[in-house]
Amino acid sequence: MAEGPKSQMPARRKARKRALDVLYEADQRDLPPVEVLAGYLQRLTPPPPEHLEYAIGLVEGVAGRLDRIDELIASYTEGWTLDRMPVVDRNLARIAVYELLYVDEIDDAVAISEAVELAKQMSTDDSPRFLNGVLGRIAEYATR
Template sequence: MAEGPKTSMPARRKARKRALDVLFEADLRDRPPTDVLTDYVARLDRPLPGHLDYAIGLVNGVAAHLDRIDELIASYAEGWTIDRMPVVDRNLARIAVYELLYVDEIDDAVAITEAVELARQMSTDDSPRFLNGLIGRIAEYASR
């Protein structure tokens, strides 16, 4: 069966994309993610999409654990500092690491695959391979 239009994207992928939008904006504007999230939700048309709760949970979770998440990313990003990473990659990694560490119902492989797929759609040609390796190393650490 052929893949449908982007609007048929699974709900959690849509939620991750929305969380990425918020975290990307917060990162670029150097604002707290929770403040950007409040503004973002206020701009959305009503009724709010069903997947928004998961997106809100991702943004709030990343914000609450940002220091630990960034510490892990910096430790496992071979040859990269967190500040040198493309903004999209840095925030996709943050979402995936949050899911690896704090969202029990998401399998590690799903967190990795989703970050890689969004990187394929939204970032550089090298980003999927980079994120796959980075998040894979963190998943190995987290499963010990």
């Protein structure tokens, strides 16, 4: 089958975007991510998208390790608290840190570049550079 147009988002990026949507909503509404995920899944119309399994894994993985992930982000964001970070950036960082630490089949460079790309599309002008720096430092820590 022929490859779709270049504007078509790769499956894992779509999964990250869906995970971001769920984590963003959970963060904004101060609800557990798995609760928001359950509601999200109920609203989906069949057939489920092929990338859904990876998105679910990201949300559940971040939710299950949120304290550790947030602790790492907070310790590597020089001069910033998690609360001061834009909600999009905070949740992109959470997804990327989860991938850096717990998803072996994703290269560190891919996890970082995907977070940066989504930040370019969805956050502030400063966000890509900020996330690249923070995630780069966390990746160095993770490979020690």
